[in-house]
Amino acid sequence: MNELIVLLHIDDRRVAIPAAEVQSVIELEDIYPVPRAPDFVVGLTAMRSRSLTVIDCRRALGIAGETATGERAPVVEIAGHLYALLVDAVDDVIETQSDIRPVAGGFGKEWQRVARGMVETDRGPTLLINASLLIEGPVARAA
Amino acid sequence: MDDLLADFVAETREMLEAIEGELVAWESEPSDRARLDAIFRFVHTVKGNCGFFDFPRLEKLSHSAEGALAEVRAGRRHPDSRLVSAVLAIIDRIMQMTNAIEAGEEMPAQGDEFLIAALEPDASDVGEIAAMQSGESAAKSNEAGPSAPRTIRLPxxxxxxxxxxxxxxxxxxxxxxxxxxxxxxxxxxxxxxxxxxxxxxxxxxxxxxxxMQRIEHLYNALPRLVRDLSADLGKQVMVDFEGGAVELDREMIEMIRDPIVHLIRNAVDHGIEAPAVRRAAGKREIGMLTIAARQSGNRISIVITDDGGGLSTAKIGAKAVSNGLITQSELDVMPDSAISDLIFEAGLSTADEVSAISGRGVGMDVVRANIEKIGGTISVSSNPGEGTMFFLQIPLTLSIISALTVSVQGQRFAIPQSFVEEIAHGASANIEFSQVGDSDLVTFRGKRIPCLSLDNVLELGQRRAARDQRLVLLRLGSGGLFALGVDRIHDQEDLVIKPLAPAVMQTGAYAGTTLLDDGSPVLMLDIATIAQQAGLITDSRARPAQASAPVKAAAEAERRSIMTFVALDGRKRAIDLGLVSRIDLVDASAIDIDAGRSQVVVDDRIMKLVGVGCAQITDEKVKLLRLSDSETDIAYAVAELGESIDISTDLAPAEGDETIEGVALIDGQPVPVVDGFRLFSGNQHQQSRDSRPLCRLPEGDEWVERMLKPMVSAAGYAIATGEDETADVVIALEGTPPDVADLKAGRLITIHADPAKAGNDKHEVYRYDRDGLIEALRSARLGKAS
The missing domain is CATH 1.10.287 (Helix Hairpins)
Incomplete structure (x- = not known):
């Protein structure tokens, strides 16, 4: 049950993704924008001669505002594609100290979609998120 | 054994391996529809493939198995254990025969008729015995094993x-x-x-x-198939192939082989009518079947056209209703195209009689299933009495694409080279921009072509097509042409295309991504989708309206010949063929290069030598292009000679390089064209401005400004500017006599837009006849009356 997770900060909240899913953490250099792409796709960048899609996590969650660039970004591979996740900060790699648990009442409308559940860590309770749901971006709300 | 046969054997064996499990499962659960279908398709495909070769026994076996299974599929017969064994026995026999074919042996002993008889509903136990025997011998022949492979098959x-x-x-x-x-x-x-x-x-x-394999590989087998089929049916069919050089993934060829064979069988069997019918309909007795392949971006499109009777929507509709596919009320509201599409539904065949060639209504659903399995699409369009067209779109899994990189607002994008017809500068004189409503059109070589600005396409901002853009003329798979305006055209290179993340793919504007040499990612534009989104797919070939300005007569003559060569520095270049008077081969010792001066001795004459640059001459012999402007000869040293090619005069501008007239697109490669006029002007003794002869040009004409003026000054003339200067030579455009009082006889050159009017007189010159103009200038300056 003790799983390694990578602690991240998105919109001033502490979240985590399993360390096994994170290929590496890179310094984002040049980002090449993709015209007409959804707004949470910041652009493309290159890592070790592969091209990565850069996702602004805040926007992918449907939270207003923009994540400041220039920080380090975790890289995940989902369905054969590499994504760099633009987050406020990459904190640390730590061990979980509990199973994944739900929270009564959910995690809030933006977070519920990507949440796997809550885990206890030595930094306090942390929201474990599902990166493959995150990169799909905010779901168009039914009118 | 020839390749085709080997393919057939390998394919049959592979299919059999794939359905082996199905066979066993089917035996225990004979009512399982999916398994039944899979086995049915197998025998159907074997039967189809036999059409290539002369294997009557194999064909007969598979045909009878198919017949029995069709009965089961139609629900007219219950798959009892005896039928199952009989079918399995036939499949075993097919395998035995396939092995025998591979080994080049005689077919195993007769006995097929028992197997076929066993399929009959009232067959006695004879069938079962035969089936068992066949099974035993199959086991025996398997021990012998297939002959040692000369090739290996890899996943x-x-x-x-x-x-x-x-x-x-x-x-x-x-x-x-x-x-x-x-x-x-x-x-x-x-x-x-x-x-x-x-x-x-x-x-x-x-x-x-x-x-990779050329699609030719697939084509090769088809003429024989068509010939045999049409002979069987008493029809005359001519088959024509286009695009044999299109290359696609080997696996892809395998995947589309069956569907294409099916489509061709159907076209010959049902599409093309018997000669008598054709004659009565006023058509040629010989039917035409065309198969055209074309690569468009990351897809291959294959169009199979026949000029037969077309699809009968009434018949298809009636059949679909009677087979319970749709209801009559559904049919009543269906458009014709939707009815045509019903042919891809399972269990629909409009042929009145079932023949050995096609027509159990399996062909088309198998075709569609196979095409869709590989991510392709198939559609049909038909005109009653005129023929049928099947459109197949196959993805190209090939991941290296030759592409042109362009940029707009500082961002780079790649365009698959296969779409690029031509590149042109927006400022070029023979391009006109016009606007119709909110749409931009360019007129290029007498054609009105829709023009999109990449800025608008990518929503980077609103702009109209204008002269400051470069235009990339793109040819769509459907034959339509459109222009894409970009800020700059960079380079042509081979790019390794990687798939894009789904979120980016959604935009529909891109087909993939790649990294350029400098490590920056670049997006490959999905030209077909962009054209479709802009509504250009159907209506892109609008001709200029009759009422519009007459097409310039020059349009056709605007082609010129250039000669390509490889310069000593190893780069490919081209030069106007008109300047090349001959080709010489000289000893390296005849060349004398000194600081800032290079000369060569040819035929006991000393000539200026160009093209050497700072390259060292290492070979013993040097090839020279002897260029002549009819007065002076210049030798151009080259490493290798190319070919002479007709190109359009519309060269892309060469930015920053004055020795280059422009860049021509030859076979998808940019080739700089050496500016011959500059070569000659640069090699004349520099005359001071005062001593240069003065030439007066017509004013206020754009063509004169852009084309004539640089040419005349390159030939060593000063351009008269003031009203009071007395010109040595006066050039006028046809129909606009010069407003000059001091015109001396023989000093007027008239420029014609129509080549037919020029040429009678040395001083009547067609506007793109450079040599003629130079000659006219020379003789006019000397004041010679012609």
């Missing part, structure tokens, strides 16, 4: 992995190259790095070849 995934590994290596190499450059690495690294690059290039080429 395509393995090839894919090697391919993607090599692609990544190319990118890593590019990255490394960039870093070496940036860090100014030691020169000792250059050698090994070059070697690495070379090896990598070879490997990449080999891997690519491993997976």
């Amino acid at each position: 395509v995934e393995l090839l894919d992995r090697v391919m993607s590994g090599v692609s990544d290596m190319v990118l890593a190499r590019n990255d490394l190259a960039r870093r070496l450059r940036e860090s100014g690495a030691e020169p000792t690294l250059d050698g090994p790095f070059e070697r690495l690059s070379g090896i990598l290039g070879d490997v990449r080429e080999a891997v690519t070849k491993m997976r």
Whole structure:
């Protein structure tokens, strides 16, 4: 049950993704924008001669505002594609100290979609998120 | 054994391996529809493939098995255990025969009739015995095993992995190259790095070849098929192939082989009518069948056209209703195209009689299933009495694409070279922009072509097409043409295309991504989708309206010949063929290069030598292009001669290089065209401005400003500007006599837009006849009356 997770900060909240899913953490250099792409796709960048899609996590969650660039970004591979996740900060790699648990009442409308559940860590309770749901971006709300 | 036969054997064996499990499962659960369908398709395909070869027994076996299974599929017969054994026995026999074919042996002993008889509903136990016997002998023949393979069959995934590994290596190499450059690495690294690059290039080429096959490979088998089919049916069919050079993935060829064979069988069997019917309908007795392949971006489109009777929507509709596919009320509201599409539904065949060739209504659903399995699409369009067209769109899994890189607002994009027809400068004189409503049109060679600005397409801002853009003329798979306005055109290069993340794919504007040599990612534009989104797919070939300005007569004559060559520095270049008077081969000793001066002795004459630059002449013999402007000869040293090619006069401008007249697009390669006029003007003794003869040009004409003026001044003339200057030569445009009082006889040159009007007189020159103009200038200056 003790799983390694990578602690991240998105919109001033502490979240985590399993360390096994994170290929590496890179310094984002040049980002090449993709015209007409959804707004949470910041652009493309290159890592070790592969091209990565850069996702602004805040926007992918449907939270207003923009994540400041220039920080380090975790890289995940989902369905054969590499994504760099633009987050406020990459904190640390730590061990979980509990199973994944739900929270009564959910995690809030933006977070519920990507949440796997809550885990206890030595930094306090942390929201474990599902990166493959995150990169799909905010779901168009039914009118 | 020839390749086709080997393919047939391998394919049959593979199919059999694939359905082996199904067979066993079907035996225990004979009512399982999906398994039944899979087995049915197998025998159907075997039957179809037999059409290539003369295997009457094999064909008969598979045909009867197919017949029995069709009964079961139609629900007219219950699949009892005896039928199952009989079918399995036939499949075993098919395998035995296939092995025999491969080994080049005689077919195993007769006995087929028992097997076929066993399929009959009232068959006695004879069938079962025969089936058992057949099973035993099958086991025996398997022990003998197939003959030793001369080739190995590899899973395509393995090839894919090697391919993607090599692609990544190319990118890593590019990255490394960039870093070496940036860090100014030691020169000792250059050698090994070059070697690495070379090896990598070879490997990449080999891997690519491993997976690629020309579609010709598929075509080769078809004429025979068509010939045999039409002979059987008493029809006359001519088959025509286009695009045999289109290459696609070997696996892809295998995947589309069956569907295409099915479509052709159907076209010959149902599409093309019997000669008598055709004659009565006023058509040629010989039916035409055309198969055209074309690569458009990351897809291959294959169009199969016959000029037969077309699809009968009434018949299809009635059949679909009677087979319970749709209800009559559904049919009543269906458009014709939707009714045509019903042919792809399972269990629909409009042929009145079931024949051995096609027509159990399996062909088309199998075709669609196979095409869709590989991510392709198929559609049909038909005109009653005129014929039927099947459109297949097949994805190209090939991951290396030759592409043109362009940029707009500082961002780079790649365009698959296969779409690029031509590139042109928006400021070029024979391009006109016009606007209709909110749409932009360009008129180019007398054609009105819709023009999109990449800015608008990518929503980077609103702009109209204008002269400051470069235009890329793109030819769509459907034949339509449109222009895409961009800010700059960079380069043509081979790019390793990687798939894009779904979120980016959604935009519909891109087909993939790649990294350029400098490590920056670039997006490959999905031209077909962009055109579709702009509504250009259907209506892109609008001709200029009759009422519009007459097409310039010059349009057709605007082509000129150039000669390509490889310069001493190894770069490909071209020069106007009109300037080349002959080709010489001289000894290196005849060449004398000194600081700032290079000369060569040819035929006991000393000539200026150009094209040597700072290159060292190492060969003993040097090829020279002897250029002549009819007064002076200049020798141009070249490494290799190319060919003479007709191109459009519309060269893309060569920015920053004054020795180049422009860049021509030849076979997808940019080739700089050497500016002959500059060569000659640069090699004349420089005359001071005062001593240069004065030439007066017509004013206020754009063509004169852009084309004539540079040409005349390059020929060594000063251009008269003031009203009071007395010109040595006066050039006028046809129909506009010059407003000059002091015109001396024989000093007027008239420029004609129509080549037919020029040429009678030395002083009547067609506007694109450079040599004629130079000659006219010369003689006019000397004041000679012509």
